[in-house]
Amino acid sequence: MLKYIVRRLLLLIPILLGLSLFLVVFLHLLPGDPCSANLGEHSTPENLARCRTGLGLDRPIYQQYFDYMAGLLHGDLGVSATNKVSVTTEFAARFPATFELTVSAMFLAIGVGIPLGVAAAKRQYSLFDNFATVASLIGISIPIFFLGLLLQYLFGVWLHWLPTAGRYDLATYSYDGAGTNFLLWESLVINHNLAEFADVLRHLILPAVALGTIPLAVVARITRSAVLEVLSEDYVRTARAKGLTSKRIDDRHVLRNAMLPISTVIGLQTGLLLGGAVLTEQIFSWGGVGNWLFQAAVDKDFVVIQSGALILATIFVLVNLVVDIGYAYLNPRIRYS
Amino acid sequence: MRKKLASLLAIAALAAAACSGSATPVPGTPGATTNPTIGPVATPAVTGTPVAPTSTAVNGGTWVFGSASDPTTLDAILMQDGESIRIAQQIYETLVKLEPGSASTLVPGLAKSWEASADGLTYTFHLQAGVKFTDGTAFNADAAVYNVNRWKNLPVPLQGSDYYDITVFGGYGDQSLISSVTKVDDATFQMVLTKPRADFLTAMSLPAFSMQSPAALQAHNADKAPTDASNDYWQKAPTGTGPFMFAGDFVPGDHYTIVKNPTYWDTANAAHLDKIIFKPIADSAQRLTALKSGTVDTIDFVDPNQLNDIKSDSTLQLVTRSPLDIGRLNINQSVKPFDDINVRKAINYAIDRQSLIDAFFPNGAGQPADSDLLPSMPAYQKNATVTGFDLQKAKDALAASNCQAPCKIDFWYPDSVSRPYMLDPKGEFEAIRTMLEAAGFQVTPQHKPWKGGYLTDEANGVYGLAFIGWIYDYADPADGPGIFFSTSLAKCGSKTPTTPHNCEAAEDNPAVAAAMAKAIAEPDEATRTQDWIAAMALLNADVPDAPLVWAGSALGMTTKIHGFVPSPTQTEYYNSVWKS
Numbered sequence: 013m014l015k016y017i018v019r020r021l022l023l024l025i026p027i028l029l030g031l032s033l034f035l036v037v038f039l040h041l042l043p044g045d046p047c048s049a050n051l052g053e054h055s056t057p058e059n060l061a062r063c064r065t066g067l068g069l070d071r072p073i074y075q076q077y078f079d080y081m082a083g084l085l086h087g088d089l090g091v092s093a094t095n096k097v098s099v100t101t102e103f104a105a106r107f108p109a110t111f112e113l114t115v116s117a118m119f120l121a122i123g124v125g126i127p128l129g130v131a132a133a134k135r136q137y138s139l140f141d142n143f144a145t146v147a148s149l150i151g152i153s154i155p156i157f158f159l160g161l162l163l164q165y166l167f168g169v170w171l172h173w174l175p176t177a178g179r180y181d182l183a184t185y186s187y188d189g190a191g192t193n194f195l196l197w198e199s200l201v202i203n204h205n206l207a208e209f210a211d212v213l214r215h216l217i218l219p220a221v222a223l224g225t226i227p228l229a230v231v232a233r234i235t236r237s238a239v240l241e242v243l244s245e246d247y248v249r250t251a252r253a254k255g256l257t258s259k260r261i262d263d264r265h266v267l268r269n270a271m272l273p274i275s276t277v278i279g280l281q282t283g284l285l286l287g288g289a290v291l292t293e294q295i296f297s298w299g300g301v302g303n304w305l306f307q308a309a310v311d312k313d314f315v316v317i318q319s320g321a322l323i324l325a326t327i328f329v330l331v332n333l334v335v336d337i338g339y340a341y342l343n344p345r346i347r348y349s
Numbered sequence: 350m351r352k353k354l355a356s357l358l359a360i361a362a363l364a365a366a367a368c369s370g371s372a373t374p375v376p377g378t379p380g381a382t383t384n385p386t387i388g389p390v391a392t393p394a395v396t397g398t399p400v401a402p403t404s405t406a407v408n409g410g411t412w413v414f415g416s417a418s419d420p421t422t423l424d425a426i427l428m429q430d431g432e433s434i435r436i437a438q439q440i441y442e443t444l445v446k447l448e449p450g451s452a453s454t455l456v457p458g459l460a461k462s463w464e465a466s467a468d469g470l471t472y473t474f475h476l477q478a479g480v481k482f483t484d485g486t487a488f489n490a491d492a493a494v495y496n497v498n499r500w501k502n503l504p505v506p507l508q509g510s511d512y513y514d515i516t517v518f519g520g521y522g523d524q525s526l527i528s529s530v531t532k533v534d535d536a537t538f539q540m541v542l543t544k545p546r547a548d549f550l551t552a553m554s555l556p557a558f559s560m561q562s563p564a565a566l567q568a569h570n571a572d573k574a575p576t577d578a579s580n581d582y583w584q585k586a587p588t589g590t591g592p593f594m595f596a597g598d599f600v601p602g603d604h605y606t607i608v609k610n611p612t613y614w615d616t617a618n619a620a621h622l623d624k625i626i627f628k629p630i631a632d633s634a635q636r637l638t639a640l641k642s643g644t645v646d647t648i649d650f651v652d653p654n655q656l657n658d659i660k661s662d663s664t665l666q667l668v669t670r671s672p673l674d675i676g677r678l679n680i681n682q683s684v685k686p687f688d689d690i691n692v693r694k695a696i697n698y699a700i701d702r703q704s705l706i707d708a709f710f711p712n713g714a715g716q717p718a719d720s721d722l723l724p725s726m727p728a729y730q731k732n733a734t735v736t737g738f739d740l741q742k743a744k745d746a747l748a749a750s751n752c753q754a755p756c757k758i759d760f761w762y763p764d765s766v767s768r769p770y771m772l773d774p775k776g777e778f779e780a781i782r783t784m785l786e787a788a789g790f791q792v793t794p795q796h797k798p799w800k801g802g803y804l805t806d807e808a809n810g811v812y813g814l815a816f817i818g819w820i821y822d823y824a825d826p827a828d829g830p831g832i833f834f835s836t837s838l839a840k841c842g843s844k845t846p847t848t849p850h851n852c853e854a855a856e857d858n859p860a861v862a863a864a865m866a867k868a869i870a871e872p873d874e875a876t877r878t879q880d881w882i883a884a885m886a887l888l889n890a891d892v893p894d895a896p897l898v899w900a901g902s903a904l905g906m907t908t909k910i911h912g913f914v915p916s917p918t919q920t921e922y923y924n925s926v927w928k929s
Contacts, residue, residue, distance in 0.1 A: 043802030047509075050421070053768075053819055054429060054512050055808040057852050058839040066509025067576065088578065095421040095601070096575035097584055102601050109603065164635075168642035177639040182604055182626045183411040193600065297630040297639065299602025307418075307631075310765065312800060315576075 013340070020333050027329065028322050032084075035318050036077045042312065045069055046093035049311040067093050080318065089323075090315035092308070099319040102304065108193035109179060110300035113292070114285040116216045117224030122278060125228040129235020129274075130267070136240060144232060151229030160222040160295035167218060175215050177297035185211060219296040223289050227281040234277045238270035245269075271342050279335030283328040406912060410928040411624040415636045415645035419601060419629045422510075423583035424571055425559035426500055429512040431919055434556045436627060438920050439607055440483075441559030441589035444474055444493070445550055449914040449922050452673055452725065452824035455550060459488065459560055459590065469545030469872040470528075476536045480614040482562035483594040484586070490532040495563040497530040497540060499572075506574030513557035513822075516832065517546075545870045547877050548827045555822055556920055562588035592620040592924035604628050621912070621927035640665065640905050646928070647906035647913075653714035653772065659905040666908050669713075672899035673917035675721050675829065676770030676818040678781075680894050683855035684813030686758065691750035693892040696814070697734060698743035699788035700781055702897060709777050710900055715770075718896035720885070721819075721830050725917075728826050728881035734889045734896055743788035754789030761807070761815035766799030770818035770900045777897075778816065809842040810852045817853075823918060826881045827869045834888060836862050856893040864888075 047063035048055050064070045068079075083090060089099035132144040168176035179195055180187070185208055192198055196216075199208035242248060243266060251261050290302040301320070308316035420433035425441055428434055446458040460474040480488040500514050503521055518526040528541040542549065552558070565588035566572070573580040587595050592613045598606035605627040609620045628645055630636045636648040637655050641662070651659060651667070659667045678696070686692045702717035709715070720733035747754055762778035763771075771777065775796070782792045795812075797803040807815050821828050834856045836849035851857055864887050868880035904915065912925040 044798065044800050044805060048802075048804040048808075049800040050429070050510075051512065052430075052804065053817065054516075055804040056839075057809055057841050058837065059509075059512065059515070060805060060808060061840065062509035062515065064509070066506065066574075091576040091578055093576065095419060096580070097601060098578040101578075101581075101584070105601050105603075164638050164642070168644075169638055172642065175644050176642040177415075177630055177635065177644045178628055179603060182413050182606075182628060186598065186606075294631065295635065297628065297635060299600060299604075299629075303602055303631075310800060 013337075017333065017337070020329070020336075024326060024329055027325060031321060031325055032081065032318060033077075035321055036073065036080075036314075039312075039314050039317060040073050044312045046312050046314065049313075050094060080315070084319075084322075089319040092313050092316045094308070094311045094313045094316075099316055102316075103301070103320070103323060105193055106299055106301050106304050108195070109298055110286060110289070110293070110302065112179075112194065112196055112216065113219055113223060113289065113298060113300060114282060116220035117285060117289075118227060118278065118282050120220055120224035121227035121231050121281065125231030126235050126274065128228075129232040130239050130262070132232070133236045133239035133243065141236075144236070148229035148232045151225045152233070154225065156222055156226070156289075156291045157295060159225060160219070160292060163218045163222055164295065174218050176218065179212065179215050179298065180208070181211050181215075219292050219298055222295065223285065223292040227278075227285070230277055230281065231274065235270065235274050238273045239266055242266045242269045268342060272339060275335055275338055275342065279332050279338075283331040286327050286331065287324040406621050406925075406927040407929055408621050408927070409623050410621075411626060412622050412647065412910065412923075412926060412928055413626045413628055413645045415630045415639050415648035416627045417629070417633075417636070417650050418631060420605060420627075422575070423587035423595075424566075424575075425557055425561055425589075426503065426514050427507060427510045427575065428557050432627075432629070434920060436605060436607060437556050437559060437587075437589075438591075439593040439625065439923050440587060440591045440595060440610075441556065441561060442591050443554050443556065443559050445554050447551075447554050447823065447916065447918065447920065449925065450916050452671075452821070452917045453551065455554060458554070459493075463550070465550075465872070469547070469549075469870075470542045472540045472542075472549070473533070474538055474540070476538070477614060478536060480590050481612060482565070482588050482590055483610055483612075484562050484565050484588045486562055486564045488560060488590050489535045490538040491535075492563055493538050493560060494530050494532050496560050497527065497538075499566070500558065501525045501527040501530065504572040506577070507572065510575055511557075513552075513555050517549075517552045517555070517558075545872055547868075547870060547872050547874075548823070548825045551823050551825060559589060564588075590614065592618065592922075593625060596624075602629065618924055620924040622923070625923060637905065640907070643907075646910055647904060649902070649904050650769070651903040651905045653711050655905075656712040656714065656903060659903075664908055665905055666910075668904045668906060668913055668915050670902045670904075670915045670919065671725065671917045672716065672723060672901040673725075673824060674770045674818060674820040674900055675718055675723070675896055676715075676768075676816075676898040676900060677718070677721060678895040678897065679807065679812070679815050679817045679854055680892070681810055681813050681815075681854050682857075682891075682893070683810060686750065686752035686756060687813045688855075689750045689752060690892055691746045692752050692756065693895075695743045695746035695750065695756075695788055695790075696785065697892060697895045698739045698746060699784050699790070700895060700897070701738040701784055703738070705777060705780055706898060708780060709773055710898060713901075714772075714903070715898045715900040718899045720889075721894065721896050722826055722881075722885065723821075723824065723899055726824050726826060727878040728885060730882060730885065733885060734892065734894070740788060747789045755791035756789055757791045757793065758785075759795050759813055760785070760792045761795045761797070761803070761812040763799040763803040763816060764796050765801070766803075768818055769820065769902050770898055771816055772900075774816055808853060810855060811842060821918070826885065830885065830888060831865055831869055834861065834865070834893060854893050856888070856891060858887065858891055861887045861891065 047060050051059055051063060080090060091098045128144050132141040135141050164176045167174040187195060187198055195212045199205050199212050248261060248265055251265055290306045293300045293303040305320045416432050418432050420436050421430050422428055422433055423437055425437055428437055443458045444460040445455045448454040448456045459477055461477045462475045464473045476490060482488055503511055503514060508521060526542050526546060528543045530540050532538050565586045566582060569582035569586045570580045571582035584599055592610055593607040594610045596606050596608040606624060608624050613619045630639055633650060633652040639645045640648045656667060659665045680687050680693050682688050706715050706717050720729060722729040747756055760782060762774045785792055806812060807817055819829055819833060833853060834851055836851045836857060838846055838849060841850055841852035849862060864884035868877055868884045871877040871880050909929050911929060912927050914925060915921060
């Protein structure tokens, strides 16, 4: 197992090298640069030239690439050309926001999606099954921006039940103490303040529902088909013939075997969401990774795009590695060597 | 009326001082930051509609402000975007300030008074007493000299990120407009210029020329390259003397908090609020939603289509700013057929600006422009460039040109952008295209992303006819046509000109360049106004562009917010704001 993990981690090196090379070539082929983005109407040939020299953009591409990679080997992910904040600092500030949103959305997707899928499979072709199928199809096809705006208007503007932007009530609370930016953690574990915790949760509800709806529908659909497949297996029929209770069969045989395809989907979805949910973060003014990288792309902030992509690729590979390791736990027949 | 009279008196005082040929000072008055009669460059104020004064101000409270984006730096000399300036304006102060709400009237800031020598080269600043930076160090002549020297000798790694520094002072070291800066005594220092610049004092009111704590700048390596991670000055310790101060709570993408400066020197103008939190919300519709749901107290840059939405809500109020910008079509005379003045005239006559305003700047959000200057500027002349929409004149002008109908032209507009003067570039393009085609042009649409090559190409004179615009920093032609129609020997695209060249529009008329240079240097306000009228007449005779719109902007806020004074320059002071 250890050998397998090391091999998977070593695979990161060619992945990251290839990705960085692709990005450096691709980004420099695109028209525009951070200077025209920063200068706006103040762009004149003189100002542009001076700015390009200041940011080192007038160096040959290969030199920029080697300098960047040399920094990377020393753990330096570079500094944004737009706001001059180091990528490491900004990522550390924004990742907790994305992480909490992803975890909440996936909590919703798993907590509702799996029971929904199992229940639908066990009542195949029933009214409930049909309802669940239609609901999950709607969930998959509804655009996030539409759902987000709808939720905002309904629960924020109309009913005034829930906030529509940000991670907490800025006017009431302050989180400049511990500075982890993991607000659920800080409010509950560090500050021991239930009111703060509830406030953070309130702010999470709408974006988590908007972001979690698609994964929820996907998980429900996959769960239903996986459970149906397992239910028709001989060993389930045998277990039933042996007189095992329905609950025991579900827990020990059906769910555990069905979890393999479900965990694959959960892993992929989590990896994708951790990369930042651009639309949700934009709609709910969520200071996460997605919003940041989107703006960096608009501003042609090469260093941020490059380093951000490398970090996200690493996260994606790691999440999927965790899922693969999880397979071995779920199904002892799977052995990695 | 009283305000205008006072401003005129100030102009008269300045004119008298300059005409006398002596070094008679035109001093400011200590602490009178709302006195409009003070300052050597005082012109009628351009204002918006301020929040109506209500009952007595209440101290305390937190104001959550929905801004449009994150700031990009708070090292003042490197700032150029509005959201950075918005925060900086509250934590830093300049030697002279614009009167709240004005785009041109100067009042004392960190300098309680100042004198200009008769030749317009030497400025002596007398500093306010007892001022401290929020890190506890003293603001005195040493600190002021340190800051001015930093502008003059900006460290090489920072050069190129300092738009205002290079625009106002023209270069670094020996190339700078600043010849020398010397301390006279603890409360006095002198700046000597290499040549007169009439708008020098007004330029000194720009937030980029704020005074920052030398100790904080040094401790946080502010002189190292902005891309050097050890330079964390703006994120960790932006330190000024203003009514608000940095509180260590900047979370990129989420919020930026500043708190009341408890030891602010100007006690009469101390902040009412305890705290201001800037919450970046990029989309204007999302900003309105956040305001309506109570997530924020105030939003800026309300979309013109949302103005009525705010007006009709009894819990909200609308605060408007007068225009101080110009949306225009740049016409590049080095690209055929735009080298023909009749083609340029035909374009101007063909555009029905009023219908453009009705369609794209509804609810009074914009006015049809007939000049690159604004009516609030003394040098403005009505119908300077165009005498209004006239289709027949457009057809006649085209018929008289070297490009007969259908005259084929490329017409450029930017993608992925919305600016105050250009809210819907594609929509406006389509409308103008129809107008031009009615006059006999055959338009080929061309477009590129604003930040994806459009700005660079436009600046390098690649496009013949293209949308562009300008937001003035203060109401002076030197900060508009004086910049975008200036000539230089700098590289233009791939070519290096041998004679002074205007890269963007190829407006290379030497008579225009000489007239603008004279106006920019003229220290006497009245003479300068006449110089600018003459320069603009020469410029407009060349029909160098097609002005389209002067657009204002608006803020939406809850009725609990009071004391907000809008400024056309958008550099507003929040110390007067309070929350009920």
